[in-house]
Amino acid sequence: MGALARNGDFWSGLALAALGAYIVGTARAWAYMSEDGPGAGFFPTWYGSLMIVLSLVLVGRSVLNRAALPASRPVKWREVGRAFSCWLAFVAAVALMNVLGFAVSFALLTWFIIAVMARRSQRLAISVAVGGAALFYVLFVVLLEISLPTGYLF
Amino acid sequence: MELLTGLLHGFQVALAPASLMMCVLGVVLGTVIGVLPGLGPSATIAMLLPLTFKLEPTGAMIMLAGIYYGAKYGGSTTSILLNVPGESSSVVTCIDGYQLARKGRAGPALGMAAIASFIAGTFGVVALMLVAPPLAKVSLAFSSPEYFALMVMGLAMVVLLAGDSLVKALLAMLVGLWLSGIGTDLFTATSRFTFDTVELLGGIDFIIVAIGVFAIGEVLGNIEPHEAPSMIPVPKGLRNLMPTWDDMKRCRFAFANGSIVGFLIGLLPGAGATIASFISYGLEKAVSRHPEEFGKGAIEGVAAPEGSNNAETGGALVPLLTLGIPGSGTTAILLAALTLWGFKPGPLFIQDSPNLFWGLVASMYIGNVLLLVLNLPLVAVFAQLLRVPSYAMFPLILGVSIVGVYSNASSMFQLGLLAGFGLLGYLMRKLAFPTAPLVLGLVLGDPMERALRQSLMMSQGSLAILARPIPLTLLIIAALLLAVPLFRRLNAVRMQVLDNET
């Protein structure tokens, strides 16, 4: 409840503080100021530092407020899982595009979303997948001659 | 009056059947390109250049210009319906446009985009016609200190995009600034944050972040619930397809805002339509009587940025035609086209080639009317797209995103980045970080840094260069913008204290 909300801000605050520290650390390798004015390290140092400060404020606030926060909805991990698996499917589709080509990978992704995520019938999933991929292919590759990833098939 | 004779002559040229046909072709092509994400006017114009050698130059220029400003009309379509920015300058339209669509008001949003584009586009042409040569001087007076102040003011608008948590909005903006700086530093040739990858040397393309964070993030967010969320309501009846009179009244200021801000920023070479649309949006929210509606579906939030990215076209043609200085990639191609045909864009252009100049101006009036007539009925057509059930919408959005990114960059690496930013968009939603400030930081970060360093190089390190009238004014506005939440906070505290006392 309160702990969970704290967790959200708490962890994102920490992550951003870490990013800020990374930025400032990396920027030290570059010139902060040169005779021609600010160097390559000037801006990153400043916004990195600001990032550290603000993210610590976020962390601090989340820690201080954990008692005061009303019980917020618990994180529905099941739902997050769904979103994450959809994302993984997307990544897989992109990764496969070099091998299978855009049309096939896109059809697979469509099938996955309709059959697995939305749990509609296989017939629907397959027909929309094939139809959609064909539509994209015809519209973009054939008509508009935009190059799309081609694999070993097409 | 010389103006009238010029214009009349221009209409004679523009209304000739051949020119008219070129105009129609240009604006239709432009609209199609604008609607399709990833395919931009600059790439299209570059591809068509060789074909134009066979055509008569004035007609060819009319067509190319038609593609240029026509694309701005079409860019709002996928922004509103799918949360996928069709053009980089349409990113801001996603913010309120997509929310309007979710509320069942996709039709009015699309219609308002077309109307605002028409009003601002026409304003841009009028301004181009009336004040081009004197305004050229204005565009020259703007240099790095002024740009820097403009960018700072733009970034200060983050407080207006903040929503509930200013800290989170600022953090998102800072991440945007970081992303903006990835790549090769112009001044010292050092590579920053490129993780030793060749593909990052050129920086991260803005449209990849925008499509990833907005469109893909949204899909991932929506796919969470087991039962697919109810489809976006399809508006029924013509009345629901068009903006109401109420909407039009609310947008009065937005029309003016978009037109003026867009044109002025278009004048500045290098500032760009995306910056114009952000500033226009911020300004609209700042003066609105109901700012809390912005971000949740305020129609002015569509009218202002859409108007400004169209007026920007008119503004960008000023330095191009009166100084021979291109302000962006697209205008650079137009410049190349003009040079190839033997014209000489520069201070003497209007004198030397009145046919082309006035013909172009007249054709732009005609073109804007054509676009309005073309786009309004298309609203009904596009609104039908919303009938598509969500389980088919999601793959559609993902597919369009991939095509959009790949057609720009032809690189699997960029697609990988797209996936990464999609995840980032989803995480930002879950953790309640506002996404607009990230995009704002990304757009303004690098130009702002460049402008500051150029300014300091010009003044040999003295910050006094920023005390010129224009930068000073803009910086003061920025300071005021940043002070607003402080005042509000103090006010809230004061109210609480008063409450406790009574």
Next chain:
Amino acid sequence: MPTIRKWCVAALAAAGMMLSGAAPAADWKPTKPVDVIVHTGPGGGSDLLARAVVTILEQEKLVPVRMNVLNKPGGNGAVAAAAIYERKDDPHTLGFITSVWLANALTTKEAKITIFDLKPIAQLLLEPAVFAVRADSPYKTLKDFIEAAKAHPGQLKQSGGSITSRDNIVREQLQHATGTKWAFVSFPGGGARLAALLGGHVDIMVIEPQEAGEQVRAGKLRVLAQLSDKRLPKWADVPTLKEAGYDIQTTPQIRGVVAPPQMPTEAAVYWEGRFAALVKTAAWKKYVADNELEESFLPGKQFRKSMDDTSKELHDEFVKAGVKVVR
């Protein structure tokens, strides 16, 4: 008798020619569309040159297939170089290079593939440049500017590209030769540099003669000197750097064509031949004249030598200018 002898000699000569492998007749020709890779986005210098070349090649029917320009911007040519390299032995890929690729090879660590990993086909052009100031400025000659810079060290300003660009190299060379110093302000695009000069925010810039032409005609700019060995035809009354009294060896801005590293020899020879034919056409000559460029055709091997020489010069200049060199 005499006729038979003539025939024998002719037959022997023909056999000799065939055996020596001199210019084998009808051999390789492209059979599918050719990709021409450039390192700028649409509208950039390389992009426009590539499109112009492709158009002339097609109009003059020098190539039987379509040629498509592919934009691979990023990393000052590093992304494009990698893209060309990836196509290993594809005879249907070409790339357009500029001197920026040479500078990049010297200064960018991440560019694992550089121009030297690619097969040189032909050098096409040199890009001249001129020094320009505003027409209402007090400098009538380059000497005036240098004297003013000497009197106010570090206060005058030049607008230009990145610090590895020719604009800055020339500046460093001049500063070195005359013991002066003036500031350099980098702008990413030519339009912004010109705007800075016209608006009075900087004092001088190095600019392409074609861009300067219109401004000079309108009375806005004055050209002080040209960066070339001989005077360009359209600028007959502007002194070269040497004539103005500054003996500076200016590194040339090269534009040329490269190909994937393992492109088969017949294909490379074919392309070399096509470009050799291109530069003889009237359309090309008109293009060069209109854009005020300098013809400078060099086939493959000499092109490579030109690149090596230029790279060496750049290396020395960078070291003197304090630019970090990684190769």
